[in-house]
């Protein structure tokens with residue numbers, strides 16, 4: 001199964017073709033690496049990547 005990533009939010013989407021955060025259908029299957037954010041307020045990487053929600057996010061998203 002091929003997971004897709006929203007180009008806007010970088011969240012990894014395992015079901016469906018629409019981003020659950022922003023509603024965009026601008027997804028890509030060309031991504032690599034991921035980070036799991038469990039505690040958005042304490043996560044340094046979430047700050048670095050400018051993430052707003054807990055979830056699983058791709059680190060490298062290609063256009």
Ligand SMILES: [Zn+2]
Nearest residue numbers: 006009019022
């Ligand atoms: Zn999105």
